[in-house]
Amino acid sequence: MANGLYVHSEIGPLKKVCLHRPGEELLNLTPDDLERLLFDDIPFLEVAQAEHDKFAELLREQGVEVLYLEKLVAEALDAAGSREEFTQQWLAESGLKGKEARAAVKEYMDSIEDTKAFVDKCIAGLRENEIDLPVRSSSTLSELVGADQDGETDLLVDPMPNTYFTRDPFAVVGRGVNLNHMFSVTRNRETLLGKYIFRDHPEYKDAPLWYRRDSAFHTEGGDVLNINAHTLAIGISQRTQAAAIDALAQNMFWGDNAEKCEITDIYAFNIPVSRAFMHLDTVFTQIDVDKFTIHPGIMGTLQVFRLTKGATEGEVKIEELNDTLEHILEKATGVDAIKLIKCGGGDPVAAAREQWNDGSNTLAVAPGKICVYQRNSVTNDVLYKEGLDLIVVPSAELSRGRGGPRCMSMPFEREDI
Numbered sequence: 001m002a003n004g005l006y007v008h009s010e011i012g013p014l015k016k017v018c019l020h021r022p023g024e025e026l027l028n029l030t031p032d033d034l035e036r037l038l039f040d041d042i043p044f045l046e047v048a049q050a051e052h053d054k055f056a057e058l059l060r061e062q063g064v065e066v067l068y069l070e071k072l073v074a075e076a077l078d079a080a081g082s083r084e085e086f087t088q089q090w091l092a093e094s095g096l097k098g099k100e101a102r103a104a105v106k107e108y109m110d111s112i113e114d115t116k117a118f119v120d121k122c123i124a125g126l127r128e129n130e131i132d133l134p135v136r137s138s139s140t141l142s143e144l145v146g147a148d149q150d151g152e153t154d155l156l157v158d159p160m161p162n163t164y165f166t167r168d169p170f171a172v173v174g175r176g177v178n179l180n181h182m183f184s185v186t187r188n189r190e191t192l193l194g195k196y197i198f199r200d201h202p203e204y205k206d207a208p209l210w211y212r213r214d215s216a217f218h219t220e221g222g223d224v225l226n227i228n229a230h231t232l233a234i235g236i237s238q239r240t241q242a243a244a245i246d247a248l249a250q251n252m253f254w255g256d257n258a259e260k261c262e263i264t265d266i267y268a269f270n271i272p273v274s275r276a277f278m279h280l281d282t283v284f285t286q287i288d289v290d291k292f293t294i295h296p297g298i299m300g301t302l303q304v305f306r307l308t309k310g311a312t313e314g315e316v317k318i319e320e321l322n323d324t325l326e327h328i329l330e331k332a333t334g335v336d337a338i339k340l341i342k343c344g345g346g347d348p349v350a351a352a353r354e355q356w357n358d359g360s361n362t363l364a365v366a367p368g369k370i371c372v373y374q375r376n377s378v379t380n381d382v383l384y385k386e387g388l389d390l391i392v393v394p395s396a397e398l399s400r401g402r403g404g405p406r407c408m409s410m411p412f413e414r415e416d417i
């Protein structure tokens with residue numbers, strides 16, 4: 001069994017990370033589709049790519065091996081001969097209406113010889129004017145009513161513009177993976193990419209899954225923080241339902257792969273439901289052994305629960321922790337004194353503005369050494385003063401998707417601390 005996954009913390013020296021360079025999917029964003037596709041503005045692709053290339057280069061300079069998601073998927077499909085199966089599933093989840101349209105898109109996708117180019121196209125989406133669609137057969141009501149009902153759109157298949165936020169469709173925990181069922185229909189298609197990597201890729205196949213994309217409840221990787229080998233923090237948020245955490249705990253403690261799972265304690269943080277706070281990592285990330293960045297807006301309002309394995313088959317114990325966040329984190333991490341560093345330096349206006357552009361969303365490449373967005377200058381000054389080593393990522397265009405360095409990365413391997 002091949003499985004090159006190993007993540008036991010948020011801050012251990014980063015060895016391998018999975019990214020996606022934003023591609024033509026961003027050229028298929030139009031103002032009318034922004035809200036549905038979970039964007040707030042249309043990034044300028046050329047600049048977004050240059051910023052992303054810089055992010056990758058900065059990571060490589062730190063000795064991190066950068067893996068590209070689309071390449072991994074292509075390698076997985078080629079290695080296992082599973083491109084046909086993938087295509088069928090991608091088509092089934094593409095929102096295409098009618099047999100004829102589906103057959104025409106299938107023919108077009110099959111004609112792309114190179115598997116990497118095919119995966120890029122699956123992510124980019126398809127415009128109506130890209131293929132010769134057969135005249136509508138009028139054989140189904142949905143074809144007759146068509147776009148008028150769904151709102152005008154010139155897209156035949158939606159793009160997956162959020163793919164560069166590799167943090168969310170799956171999350172590596174220990175030596176296994178939460179393969180998520182995501183909150184939105186549009187983003188849930190990204191989990192298909194993960195399904196084939198962790199099933200078919202020569203280096204990452206047969207990964208034990210702690211969560212499955214066909215689960216009933218939704219959860220996303222931005223809510224998952226690896227505190228240590230045995231402790232997981234997870235947000236109850238707009239994107240992760242409490243019921244998904246119940247299911248995850250059940251799988252980790254009692255599921256088919258439970259003997260491979262090292263997690264014994266799951267801390268569930270109930271954060272306010274809003275677009276600005278969509279995931280736990282938009283308000284809270286670990287940056288050093290004893291330090292976290294935090295959006296001050298959530299302090300004092302947090303309800304926290306601890307889930308542990310019960311004594312009888314299938315039992316999960318749940319206790320509510322009534323203590324300060326610092327004390328709860330001290331207990332979770334085993335560190336004597338935890339320091340919470342406020343985004344925006346405590347100024348509510350700077351905090352709200354910089355949190356909107358992911359001031360609390362940092363990626364650690366080692367304890368105390370973190371990637372941050374350049375634009376969050378107030379928060380970055382505070383972090384410098386606290387002694388952190390900052391790797392500054394240009395962010396004028398990347399930030400328009402509402403995700404920061406942590407959102408744009410999924411660690412596959414970290415050294416233990």
Ligand SMILES: NC(=O)NCCC[C@H](N)C(=O)O
Binds near residue numbers: 038039282406
């Ligand atoms: N972990 C994260 O906070 N990811 C950012 C995701 C942004 C994306 N536009 C979304 O709404 O899902």
